[in-house]
Amino acid sequence: MFKSLTAPKAGAEPLAAAIRACRTHFIWAAVFSALVNLLYLAPTIYMMQVYDRVVPTGGITTLVLITIVAMLALGTLAALDWLRTRLLVRAGLRMDKMLAPAIMARVVDAQGKPQSTQALREFDNVRTAVSGQGVMALFDAPWTPLYLVFCFLLHPAIGVLTLVGGAVLFLLAWLNERDSRPRLKRAIQSSNAAYASQDGMTGQTEIVRALGMRQASINRQLHQRHSATSQYADAQFSGGKYSGAIKFLRLALQSASLGLAAYLAVKGEMSAGAIIAASVLLSRAVAPIEALVGAWPSLVQARASWTTLQELFASTAGVDKPRTALPAPRGLLQVEGIAVRLPGTEQPQLKGVSLTLNPGQTLGVVGPSGSGKTTLARVLAGAQSPTIGTVRLDGAEYSARDSDDLARHIGYLPQNPNLFAGSIKDNISRFASSIGVSAEAVDAGAVAAAQAAGVHELILRLPNGYDTMLGPFGQGVSAGQGQRIALARALYGSPALLVLDEPNSALDQEGEVALMNAILQAAARGAAVVIIAHRAGVLQRVDRLLTMKDGAVQLEGPREDVLAKMRAAAPPVGARPQ
Structure with missing residues (x-):
């Protein structure tokens, strides 16, 4: 994804340069995400130690020591999570500093090209996505296999349940993306057209009133707004059924993992502490997939907005080319x-x-x-x-x-x-x-x-x-x-x-x-x-x-x-x- 955003495209080099300038922010955010996901294992390990070591032996000293270690791990997790959030917000601010002036200049020089009318709003969609939960879900998703490995270490049956459940969740997420992408694209286009029409009417309110077009203009705006909101609602309804199915499946998998772990514990194939650990690990393994489904509309909109900005920059490529300073003209x-x-x-x-x-x-x-x-x-x-x-x-x-x-x-x-x-x-x-x-x-x-x-x-x-x-x-x-x-x-x-x-x-x-x-x-x-x-x-x-x-x-x-x-x-x- 990063490579596709930074790939050179004629005229759109400033956009790619802004992404490259934020590369350090993204790299460190990815590093901190790796550490955060490792530290998410701390509660699972803590529970296993409590049930398997402290409770059977009554070891209060052990309880105190592992509690201190767990608190340190959770404190570090919170700090790293806060740092990666700040890094992504800083990346958004840096992109704004680098691109907002260039985008405004391109809008002025676009001479009425369609993609220029909402350029800053499109950029805000990208900046919000970069600073939001969607990007963090993308950074967390690659660590799902880590939790899957730990599930297999607890017991192969728990691992198989997590693997099959994760595959079904991924299939639902893919179906959601395939179904919602065209709907969201149409909704975004309708919304942009409605905003552009509204801006045009706002700039001519005196003429609208003088010509008796007030109610006609309001009705026209309401019709365009209704069309846009209806298409957004259609996209949300479509995504909602997948989100509901994913949430049901996640909760069902958690319950199934508890039941399966309890059965294995009764059979003597797992410890009592592993029962809760199995549920927590499975939940953590599928959480990034659910987060991605929830953030997918904003990521799709950001991608579409980025494409629109690339088209704007490509169509105004001559704005930034270097020019030799010429003497003041006489007027020929x-x-x-x-x-x-x-x-x-x-x-x-x-x-x-x-x-x-x-x-x-x-x-x-x-x-x-x-x-x-x-x-x-x-x-x-x-x-x-x-x-x-x-x-x-x-x-x-x-x-x-x-x-x-x-x-x-x-x-x-x-x-x-x-x-x-x-x-x-x-x-x-x-x-x-x-x-x-x-x-x-x-x-x-x-x-x-x-x-x-x-x-x-x-x-x-x-x-x-x-x-x-x-x-x-x-x-x-x-x-x-x-x-x-x-x-x-x-x-x-x-x-x-x-x-x-x-x-x-x-x-x-x-x-x-x-x-x-x-x-x-x-x-x-x-x-x-x-x-x-x-x-x-x-x-x-x-x-x-x-x-x-x-x-x-x-x-x-x-x-x-x-x-x-x-x-x-x-x-x-x-x-x-x-």
């Missing part, structure tokens, strides 16, 4: 035949788009809804990777830079401002203080960006200025204020490329003037600027214009030339469509 944007086809869609969202934008130039992108403008903006901003083609900044492919390093040189304003819970200053500075940027640098950068966006005075009029706290999704400011703050965020750090998607959709006249000034100032300092817009006001001063339809470029060139071609292609006023 080159788009070479890019196409985008999102998963689950039949038609591509972009088809063979190519363009070049020099530093200091501004490009306006227009087209009807569904023409691919927003998808193009996402690709240019680095938020979406093209399915085919390449996007370059100063000649270097986007993938040649680390995603955070690339984002430092790109300012992106999406259609929805998507502000985060935190202060306005944190939102503008992209939470730079969380990665060690000094408070002075953050303050200066946030104020400079706000001034460039023309929103500095607006922020100062808020109750706590730049320290005004926003709720999730920017709660606390109006849509127009949020869009202007998001523009300041896009301008933070004076990026070489600005990508603005519908930047004036929620702005009043004052805000639109401030937007236009910000665009012209960014172009004046040498930034390339791409503006997607429906309202023509913000496009009056652009250098170039690009029109799109059905994901493809229709026209692209100097603004006046494109406008002239559009006017020439437009049907005369009053003409009937053919």
Whole structure:
């Protein structure tokens, strides 16, 4: 099992490395498990000595001495059991320290891949299994033969009873695993889908209430939850019948061993002390099997979660590859035949788009809804990777830079401002203080960006200025204020490329003037600027214009030339469509 978890798999090396880093914890836990299982023999030996030596002879001194030895053995057993539990908990903590940051990074870079939605929850399943009773049952199971040997030493008949009973228990455990595995897999998938849907609804509660979808959403969530819980119940019912059979068989075997040992003692083939010892040894021999059956659902879920994490890491393998540090770009944007086809869609969202934008130039992108403008903006901003083609900044492919390093040189304003819970200053500075940027640098950068966006005075009029706290999704400011703050965020750090998607959709006249000034100032300092817009006001001063339809470029060139071609292609006023 350990070898399968640490086997190298393309892209999933960090997962295997984390398991290898915990190898010492697992080895010592296995060593302590061996000692614990040896010391579990102490009560059996103690009882045999009491019944076979102390009681017949009345040896009080012997009783005291063997009691002291037994107490020391049991104390050592308890200490070792506590130590192996701590070791496994420490292994879980070490895995969390090593993998949680990497998993979060992969989730951010997964770009909506299905296995990314519940990645941390999947990891918690693995960490809990590593730190729980299931792994200890796995460590105890190999010592079942030791107890079997002692059963044969007591009497061959006791050994045969234990061997046959253990084989039947193992068969029941195997049947349980075979029956419950597909049921648990379906239940886990349904549960993950229900959680993902619930998270999506929670993030849109205002829209749900405003559209009168409250009860419909609740009913939908309850239906998905009921489906998941029903499948879990089905798996538990299936496992329950095996657990009940295993418990019955274990108790029956204990009673049978007592009866058999009593019969052998009456026949003179065993001592009286061996009667209780036989029952204890048989119980201890089959205990790990019963523990494994009880812990099996969590182990199966952990295994499935580990596979999901491996798929996530394999699909985002390029995130951690080493990259040569490149100089800051000037703003030369080159788009070479890019196409985008999102998963689950039949038609591509972009088809063979190519363009070049020099530093200091501004490009306006227009087209009807569904023409691919927003998808193009996402690709240019680095938020979406093209399915085919390449996007370059100063000649270097986007993938040649680390995603955070690339984002430092790109300012992106999406259609929805998507502000985060935190202060306005944190939102503008992209939470730079969380990665060690000094408070002075953050303050200066946030104020400079706000001034460039023309929103500095607006922020100062808020109750706590730049320290005004926003709720999730920017709660606390109006849509127009949020869009202007998001523009300041896009301008933070004076990026070489600005990508603005519908930047004036929620702005009043004052805000639109401030937007236009910000665009012209960014172009004046040498930034390339791409503006997607429906309202023509913000496009009056652009250098170039690009029109799109059905994901493809229709026209692209100097603004006046494109406008002239559009006017020439437009049907005369009053003409009937053919």
